[in-house]
Amino acid sequence: MVELRIEKKVKEALENGQPVVALESTVIAHGLPYPHNVETAKLLEDICAENGVVPATIGVLKGEIIVGMTQEEINEMLNDEPLKIGTREIPYVVAMKKSAATTVSATMRIAKMAGIDVFATGGIGGVHVGDWDVSQDITEMAKTDLVVVSAGCKSILDVKKTVEFMETFQILVLGYRTDKFPIFYEGLSSFALEHVVQQPDEVAKIYLTKKELGIEGAVLVANPIPQEYAIEESEVQKYIEQALKECEEKGITGKQVTPYILSRVAELSNYKTLRANIELLKNNVRLACQIAKEIVNLKVQG
Amino acid sequence: MVELRIEKKVKEALENGQPVVALESTVIAHGLPYPHNVETAKLLEDICAENGVVPATIGVLKGEIIVGMTQEEINEMLNDEPLKIGTREIPYVVAMKKSAATTVSATMRIAKMAGIDVFATGGIGGVHVGDWDVSQDITEMAKTDLVVVSAGCKSILDVKKTVEFMETFQILVLGYRTDKFPIFYEGLSSFALEHVVQQPDEVAKIYLTKKELGIEGAVLVANPIPQEYAIEESEVQKYIEQALKECEEKGITGKQVTPYILSRVAELSNYKTLRANIELLKNNVRLACQIAKEIVNLKVQG
Amino acid sequence: MVELRIEKKVKEALENGQPVVALESTVIAHGLPYPHNVETAKLLEDICAENGVVPATIGVLKGEIIVGMTQEEINEMLNDEPLKIGTREIPYVVAMKKSAATTVSATMRIAKMAGIDVFATGGIGGVHVGDWDVSQDITEMAKTDLVVVSAGCKSILDVKKTVEFMETFQILVLGYRTDKFPIFYEGLSSFALEHVVQQPDEVAKIYLTKKELGIEGAVLVANPIPQEYAIEESEVQKYIEQALKECEEKGITGKQVTPYILSRVAELSNYKTLRANIELLKNNVRLACQIAKEIVNLKVQG
Numbered sequence: 001m002v003e004l005r006i007e008k009k010v011k012e013a014l015e016n017g018q019p020v021v022a023l024e025s026t027v028i029a030h031g032l033p034y035p036h037n038v039e040t041a042k043l044l045e046d047i048c049a050e051n052g053v054v055p056a057t058i059g060v061l062k063g064e065i066i067v068g069m070t071q072e073e074i075n076e077m078l079n080d081e082p083l084k085i086g087t088r089e090i091p092y093v094v095a096m097k098k099s100a101a102t103t104v105s106a107t108m109r110i111a112k113m114a115g116i117d118v119f120a121t122g123g124i125g126g127v128h129v130g131d132w133d134v135s136q137d138i139t140e141m142a143k144t145d146l147v148v149v150s151a152g153c154k155s156i157l158d159v160k161k162t163v164e165f166m167e168t169f170q171i172l173v174l175g176y177r178t179d180k181f182p183i184f185y186e187g188l189s190s191f192a193l194e195h196v197v198q199q200p201d202e203v204a205k206i207y208l209t210k211k212e213l214g215i216e217g218a219v220l221v222a223n224p225i226p227q228e229y230a231i232e233e234s235e236v237q238k239y240i241e242q243a244l245k246e247c248e249e250k251g252i253t254g255k256q257v258t259p260y261i262l263s264r265v266a267e268l269s270n271y272k273t274l275r276a277n278i279e280l281l282k283n284n285v286r287l288a289c290q291i292a293k294e295i296v297n298l299k300v301q302g
Numbered sequence: 303m304v305e306l307r308i309e310k311k312v313k314e315a316l317e318n319g320q321p322v323v324a325l326e327s328t329v330i331a332h333g334l335p336y337p338h339n340v341e342t343a344k345l346l347e348d349i350c351a352e353n354g355v356v357p358a359t360i361g362v363l364k365g366e367i368i369v370g371m372t373q374e375e376i377n378e379m380l381n382d383e384p385l386k387i388g389t390r391e392i393p394y395v396v397a398m399k400k401s402a403a404t405t406v407s408a409t410m411r412i413a414k415m416a417g418i419d420v421f422a423t424g425g426i427g428g429v430h431v432g433d434w435d436v437s438q439d440i441t442e443m444a445k446t447d448l449v450v451v452s453a454g455c456k457s458i459l460d461v462k463k464t465v466e467f468m469e470t471f472q473i474l475v476l477g478y479r480t481d482k483f484p485i486f487y488e489g490l491s492s493f494a495l496e497h498v499v500q501q502p503d504e505v506a507k508i509y510l511t512k513k514e515l516g517i518e519g520a521v522l523v524a525n526p527i528p529q530e531y532a533i534e535e536s537e538v539q540k541y542i543e544q545a546l547k548e549c550e551e552k553g554i555t556g557k558q559v560t561p562y563i564l565s566r567v568a569e570l571s572n573y574k575t576l577r578a579n580i581e582l583l584k585n586n587v588r589l590a591c592q593i594a595k596e597i598v599n600l601k602v603q604g
Numbered sequence: 605m606v607e608l609r610i611e612k613k614v615k616e617a618l619e620n621g622q623p624v625v626a627l628e629s630t631v632i633a634h635g636l637p638y639p640h641n642v643e644t645a646k647l648l649e650d651i652c653a654e655n656g657v658v659p660a661t662i663g664v665l666k667g668e669i670i671v672g673m674t675q676e677e678i679n680e681m682l683n684d685e686p687l688k689i690g691t692r693e694i695p696y697v698v699a700m701k702k703s704a705a706t707t708v709s710a711t712m713r714i715a716k717m718a719g720i721d722v723f724a725t726g727g728i729g730g731v732h733v734g735d736w737d738v739s740q741d742i743t744e745m746a747k748t749d750l751v752v753v754s755a756g757c758k759s760i761l762d763v764k765k766t767v768e769f770m771e772t773f774q775i776l777v778l779g780y781r782t783d784k785f786p787i788f789y790e791g792l793s794s795f796a797l798e799h800v801v802q803q804p805d806e807v808a809k810i811y812l813t814k815k816e817l818g819i820e821g822a823v824l825v826a827n828p829i830p831q832e833y834a835i836e837e838s839e840v841q842k843y844i845e846q847a848l849k850e851c852e853e854k855g856i857t858g859k860q861v862t863p864y865i866l867s868r869v870a871e872l873s874n875y876k877t878l879r880a881n882i883e884l885l886k887n888n889v890r891l892a893c894q895i896a897k898e899i900v901n902l903k904v905q906g
């Protein structure tokens with residue numbers, strides 16, 4: 001029988017109705033360059049702890065699904081050249097005893113299996129520019145009950161289509177103190193959000209209402225990067241264009257495209273994008289903690 | 303705990319296995335101009351009553367989901383500048399205590415929660431012309447067991463793609479005495495329907511068979527407008543084009559487009575489209591009543 | 605109450621935990637010309653028997669869903685001018701007491717209802733070239749737990765989009781001893797597969813892991829045609845183009861297109877494509893048998 005390995009502190013928190021926030025491992029393995037990745041992983045866990053919330057970093061180590069990876073397990077995973085997986089690939093890596101970093105979709109699914117309600121990430125995947133190339137993140141959010149806190153999606157995606165797809169697939173998007181869909185480091189897009197909340201307890205109420213009504217799928221909290229860290233779209237665009245050109249020249253395709261672009265854009269921007277990336281992650285984790293605590297409070301009140 | 307407020311007569315009918323037909327509130331709040339909207343709401347409920355069927359108009363009043371709104375509740379909702387919501391927005395309006403008119407998707411979901419089998423509407427949402435802009439109605443019909451009676455979809459949609467999407471997402475479309483997909487006021491499109499029924503009891507049998515087999519999703523009964531009320535496509539097209547042009551000029555977008563177009567087309571046609579709209583609604587409610595009664599009969603027979 | 609009619613040998617095998625492989629009836633009714641169709645149906649059942657596996661050919665006869673059709677029932681179905689149905693049409697043909705051959709989606713759904721784990725087909729449906737025209741097979745594989753063994757999809761489809769859609773809709777595709785997606789008679793496409801298996805027991809393990817984790821949807825085993833029977837893409841392309849041209853000239857559309865093309869391409873190729881079609885079916889059934897036996901073994905081991 002396949003079982004999740006839920007780390008002791010996470011298990012106790014879940015059993016005792018204490019707040020837990022899930023964190024993904026792809027940002028560590030494929031989203032940030034070394035040593036910023038392991039440092040940031042530690043930093044995000046610390047933010048949870050400071051806020052009285054138990055962090056649960058999720059990943060797969062030699063076929064074992066871990067909810068609440070230790071620093072040692074994260075390092076072991078990194079040394080294993082982990083695959084980057086979505087939900088559909090979970091059974092493959094488990095059965096084949098491989099190591100894998102979990103993207104938004106896989107992290108959501110595992111968090112849900114473990115009984116976690118809130119997940120903080122950087123940005124979600126969505127619809128790529130051009131012909132049909134749509135992330136499993138959208139499909140997963142259409143199915144899986146969870147609060148997902150993100151700074152919208154990256155501007156290399158087709159943001160308009162991503163917003164439209166989320167409507168079609170009935171994913172409730174809540175602007176957190178914004179009525180524009182945020183785009184990662186760059187602050188706000190021009191795409192209107194109709195549903196805006198001002199406080200973490202509003203998200204908690206909406207999420208629990210959804211669960212009680214049996215309406216499936218995620219609540220996506222669109223939380224813009226703090227204004228002081230946002231980078232001009234045109235500036236980022238310039239770096240992205242150069243990185244995309246390099247991808248073409250070097251024949252980089254598929255899942256390799258996003259990490260390559262992120263790393264090159266970091267270099268080209270003199271690490272301004274890297275700082276922004278880390279700041280938006282911290283900002284999302286802080287909000288996720290507040291929401292997780294409000295959910296716990298509301299559950300206690302019944 | 304979130305609960306539906308099911309009006310007494312509706313509750314009794316459901317408990318006693320008597321026929322109920324769900325009606326949506328968007329047609330009242332956003333589909334027809336005042337006072338035709340409230341008059342039509344009353345008229346449709348009267349048709350149900352004359353046919354021995356209990357009507358259940360569905361909407362949300364200050365966060366409360368009502369199945370079987372009274373005339374007073376409908377007026378209260380209208381005075382509240384109600385939002386126009388699909389399924390994904392239900393938890394938002396409930397938790398935030400807002401008033402809302404329910405579109406096809408939200409009405410279907412709530413009708414299903416209440417245990418209703420049949421829903422009559424004017425036309426379903428579908429695939430818009432241009433880039434990806436697909437209504438939640440399609441997604442909802444892909445998931446939710448219900449008989450939906452409609453006069454097809456409006457011709458401002460991409461009818462061909464709408465029909466194709468319904469195939470992909472496994473929504474069974476039954477032509478009611480027609481082998482062409484109907485397009486709202488205009489009668490029949492050129493798109494073939496492969497599955498045709500001649501009698502309400504055939505719909506009832508197919509729907510109950512589907513439920514017994516555990517095959518999810520709606521049965522869409524495509525019921526053309528009575529021939530004498532149909533309007534030439536070219537005539538409607540002329541009005542729509544003018545209204546669309548006005549939308550562009552006035553910067554009307556998103557959920558405001560459909561109500562604006564409907565209201566302008568009514569004016570431009572000297573209210574011929576309005577009469578057609580009301581007649582097709584009456585026609586759909588009458589057929590829904592017959593189907594609801596056949597379902598009740600078949601359930602009794604076991 | 606609607607019930608499947610599960611043939612005695614199939615029923616006993618399922619009850620006793622013995623291996624069963626589901627087979628579709630569309631290949632018999634619409635995929636191969638007479639008498640090759642009935643001969644091949646018999647041949648595929650014989651391969652199962654030789655491998656110690658019970659075959660279960662699935663189809664609908666005058667409204668009755670049969671799992672494990674006899675030769676007589678297959679002939680009766682063929683004489684009935686059977687409809688060609690996907691999942692959404694099952695309730696229609698059952699309630700209306702029609703005969704129907706089941707495509708990949710309908711066969712999968714019925715196999716699942718019967719408790720079968722493995723299904724062998726020729727090629728799956730996917731995304732057609734041009735505007736949105738996507739087979740129910742994709743939707744069904746996104747939902748229904750089953751191992752589906754196929755030689756990829758036909759090259760008349762948009763293979764790139766088909767592979768992308770399967771990612772979006774979270775269908776796990778396993779290359780069987782190949783890292784390229786196979787395209788029916790023609791061997792391998794240029795589209796990379798990331799997840800490759802070498803042995804039937806790997807498929808069995810991945811499938812059972814998926815079920816234990818509660819992750820919905822099919823495992824598609826992409827099993828290329830044996831090299832000696834593969835036909836040059838350019839050669840097949842020439843025949844397909846001529847057949848497509850004839851479709852246009854003769855006004856053949858919808859569900860009639862595929863059978864027409866298959867039959868014309870067979871003639872034009874002097875039956876080389878027909879032999880290839882039969883060989884890939886045999887090859888898929890042999891692999892399906894091995895996988896079905898490994899699943900049984902793993903279930904016994906617990």
Ligand SMILES: [Mn+2]
Pocket residue numbers: 133134135768771
């Ligand atoms: Mn992709």
Ligand SMILES: [Mn+2]
Pocket residue numbers: 164167435436437
């Ligand atoms: Mn839309």
Ligand SMILES: [Mn+2]
Pocket residue numbers: 466469737738739
């Ligand atoms: Mn099609």
